[in-house]
Amino acid sequence: MTGTILFDPLLPWPLVAALAALAALGVVLALWRGLSGWALRALAGLVLVGALAQPSYQVEDRAPLSDIVLMLVDTSASQRLAERAGVTEEAATTLEARLAGRPNTEVRRIEVGDGEEDTGTLLMSALNAALAEEPRARIAGILLLSDGRLHDLERAPDLPAPMHLLMTGLETDWDRRLIVRNAPAFAILGEPVQLTLRIEDDGAAPEVDSTTLNISVDGAEPQSFEVAVGQDIELPVTLPHGGRNVIQFTVPEADGELTDRNNSALVQINGVRDRLRVLLVSGEPHAGGRTWRNLLKSDSSVDLVHFTILRPPEKQDGVPVTELSLIAFPTRELFLEKIEDFDLIIFDRYKRRGILPSIYLDNVRNYVENGGAVLIAAGPDFASADSLYRSPLSEVLPAEPTARVVEEGYRPAITDLGERHPVTAGLTGQESWGRWLRQIEVTPGDSGDVVMSGVEDRPLLVLDRVGEGRVALMASDHAWLWNRGYEGGGPQLELLRRLAHWMMKEPELEEEALFAEPTGQTMRIIRRTLEESVGTVTVTRPDGETEEVTLEEVSPGRFEAIYEGPQIGLYRLSEGDQNAVIGLGPAAPREFEQTIASADALEPVIDTMRGGAPRLEDGLPQLREVSMGRPAAGRGWIGLTPRDAYETLNVTQTPILPAWLVLLLASALIVGAWLREGRS
Template identity: 45%
Template sequence: MTSIAFDPFLPLWVLGVLAVGAVLLGMLGIVRAVRGSWLRLTAFAALLLALANPQLMQENRDPLSTVVPVIVDRSASQDTPERKAMTDEALAELKTRFARFPDIEPRYVEVKTPESSDSPSTRLFEALKAAIADVPPARIGAAVMVTDGQIHDLPANAQALGFDAPLHGLITGRADETDRRIEIVRAPRFGIVGEDQELTFRVFDDGVAAPSPADVTISMNGEVLGDVTAVPGQPTPFTFKVPRAGSNVLEFSVAGLPGEVTDANNRAIQLIDGIRQNLRVLLVSGEPHAGERAWRNLLKSDASVDLVHFTILRPPEKQDGTPINELSLIAFPTRELFIDKIHDFDLIIFDRYQHRGVLPILYYDYIADYVKNGGALLIAAGPEFSGPDSIAATPLNSVLPASPTGDIDQAGFYPRLSDIGKRHPVTRGLDGSAAEPPKWGRWFRTIDVGQTDGETVMTGADNRPLLVLNRAEKGRVAMLLSDQGWLWARGYEGGGPHVSLYRRIAHWLMKEPELEEEALTARATGRNLIVTRQTIGDDPGPATVHYPSGREEQLALTRAAPGLWRAEKQMEETGLFTVTNGDFSALVHVGAVDAPEFKAMISTTDTLSPLSEATHGITTRLDGGKGSARMPAILPVNGPVRVADNNRLTVRMTDETILKGVDTMPLFAGFAGLALILLAMSSMWWREGR
């Protein structure tokens, strides 16, 4: 490219003033018919031109290459032997053919699903944008994608691509592929434990002209709920109950089709958090005392607890003949509470209660049956428990873990955790328990008992049982053998963790999963699998992890705290994992339950065809009919591509260049410029001399 530029020796404004002066003088001479005016004007023009220093500039440019990004899909849906072979063959052929065109610069990008992703998807256009981020749009000659067509970041239109060049799709897989998959259409994220919930799922038979009904097996937390027959393409409702609080795994498994692409999407997972309705607690206080308010305040402060509290203010021996309708006290509704509605309560607490005729002796049988059938009972014992009217002398004794000896120890002591208590989730890690003596206040009364059943997790004076936890058939019983816990609530000698202790006891009795003394749990954070084993025994040994692909792996558990063992591992796969340790097992889903990568799996031209047509590119299958790759030829085109060629990959060649250097030649430099000026001046002098 040739051009003329000026590099003046004087500032432009000086040249401008001189030029104006020269023009005025020249025009004045011409108007007055002064001889030689035109020669003077010419001489001044030559002088000004020399001072302006005109230069002839010649740019040296080299043509730039045409960039063609080649995006190769290596996602999970491409991970079948047939598709991998076709992709490898197509990539090798593209490299060979592009090597024949030195003016074309192919950029090969292989796109894999990041291992850290918990929701695998195929994002080819994101990779395309990154590959050409440093390239001007005018240099993009085309874009080629080798994929099965399952792409999850399709742009809205061709303009969103950011360049004006053909987009070509080379599709792996076969046109006659079939695949059966199942998806959750609508499902609750939360459900109330024990109540009916409804979920809708749908089975798809992709590539099947006349689908037949499919059998779907449904499991909850590893236990089969039943089989359902679903019509492919139609939503199928399913009603179930949430069995427990916390995370629940609902699994749908559909029988596969013969010869289908993959069975990875024949299962669907739905995670449902079970929540309890407000827990109903019945607190019966034998008489007003200092510790009664501690229990009441604790239970009333818990938003998840509905508390019914009765205090026996007027026992039968205080009958004085006052008519019931003139009493300001509420009569104790014994029949309604202990017969009609006893099973509505999640927990019954007897706080310093004694048998004084308020409850008929038969009612204690009902309470014992309530416990054996899955109920929860807490005995907060005071001196009454050792007396002649002790409830241990009633039929309730059949579910109590210990019987009183009749002795009461009134010496001061620090409540301490037993060896089992240091490992039991009810008492493990209580604030202040690690020190000796514990960093909390003393208590001053212990109710002595004989042989205990269950676990003694706290001890009092002389290592006597203080807190005993036990199971009675399907139910649970706890005995706190002192009524001095209110001293902690009042802050005596610094107080103590009464809130944590009382709440944990109550929640263990009501079977909260996180307080089970023997339990295996597994949860996922992204791709991290976290396994926790709670035990009051010895080292539980390694856990076995069963992968979705079917392989197994031993995972060593490390002691994190007394009675608590943990392991954490970054998982390579996503899906439903089963973790086992001894007789315990847990299900956990790693990754998103509705990951796009494992939904539709058959190869398709439908996703890329609209973009290819809009950019005058082609989308074609590589399958030549026998599983071999059929590669279209490459056609370079000068200028815009206006028509697609169905048999060739058109590439718009760029006309962009890069500046390598500039050659300059002054036009008035040297003898030529001097001769021209001398000629003008000599002519002017000669004319003036005549």
């Protein structure tokens, strides 16, 4: 029970003050004139002014409320190193018991684990959430049981009471970590990309000058290098192939270091070609002559060299050579000296005219077998006696012409095999495609893949691998009709783009492939094949354990499965003769970027309420009560601030000057003053 006097004036305070001043003036005037009732007049004025102030006596019935202590227990990954987890749990249990034994005290224990998606330790976010659920006026103290490594310091709130960090870890802890300072997402094949690495020793580390750095690409046998510790290392890396390249850097675990979880780093870089060099040779001008040129020119990554045979050797029209605005076809330079510089050679309606001797075409055959690519866009010339098939190129071509040219309308169709081949898979809307009007009849060889068909299911597009290279035969020169929108057109640009990129061995268009698409610690395993079924995929985890994963067919030739990786690191995938590697999780998890316990980050927040940061290795500090604003920590002790909070159950107000009493007193005093002055 508590009592206070309250004022609730009937008039504004300035007006009450003015009336009080007027009453005082009257009393002074009475005293000046020598009136004997001035004292009674003063008391009457005081009663009236007091009545205008309307004083009352308020009595509150209060129930005391307990103090609340917030105890945040850090259970993140860095807190599970060495013996930190056990020390933290023991300290938290003991503190909870001590606080519960204190009178008028409640404990709120909050476990703070790892943040989602590698966001680290979010201690301040958890503290904000806890403060939002409790009355700030009841918070007597905040205890953090942690190593001091947090990743949301910018969210630190205004503290209502002292905060203390009870720090885990030992002063003798030390750790070695590998840092990748820059890792580009893409790099050009054949050109070195500069990576910057650094190996740092934190804490009470022994003095060393160098250590071993192991580098492995795509899970291959690692190469070892002796590198300096504590210095930036500039490392030039040349990617071995296109697509995703997984590079793993590892530093051997040193004796006595806190953990080896930050001794490795995974870098995944996509290898891309700087420029794809394409040689396009058009045998003669025709309606679709610009189809290939426009397609290749529209791709900024393609460097195109295009020649059209406008004046073959047998053409004699009497025009002097000096007056012709034509460039001589550099056959020797292109097909002998620089043929290896090209990624793809396209013959568009080309036939033998004596321009390319057999030795040059034989060199093209060698180019294919050694890893090059040749595409034949066949016209009627392919079925003639001057066909390219009647040359050394026949040994690598996937189909043989029958000398028949079919001149009738037909709608190109994707074969059953083509539904599974990445060049033609997913090209929808076949029923609305426009017709082509010519097809060269060919007989496919034993190894070619027929992915599109034409008139009466005759082969239209045949693909094949020869040696290390690739060959494609388009048995029609009417693909340009789709480009012109004839009868609705068709996916001409997409088909020819895929075809060209398959010829140039782009990884995303490999017909037999095993790869994975990572998202955090989850990956989508994808197996692409021309077969109708696949076996299980063997997943080898970073710890060496293996697991079999069954794939399901999601579309023709494409099998997938979702795999949740239990660990961060390098995973190896294998199915049949297909192998792949993939890195799951961040290159360096935030929890292990810095593992040595430290109060440096939290000191500015702790100092605002004069808290402390004792180490648990020195023993659990004693709890004391301190006043607000006083030092809240010292040697071997930490302080809590009693808040003396209460809940008001009932409020009673009693007027000090009720109306009847004011009337009685004022009347009596005024009459008394009049009578006294009357006798005088």
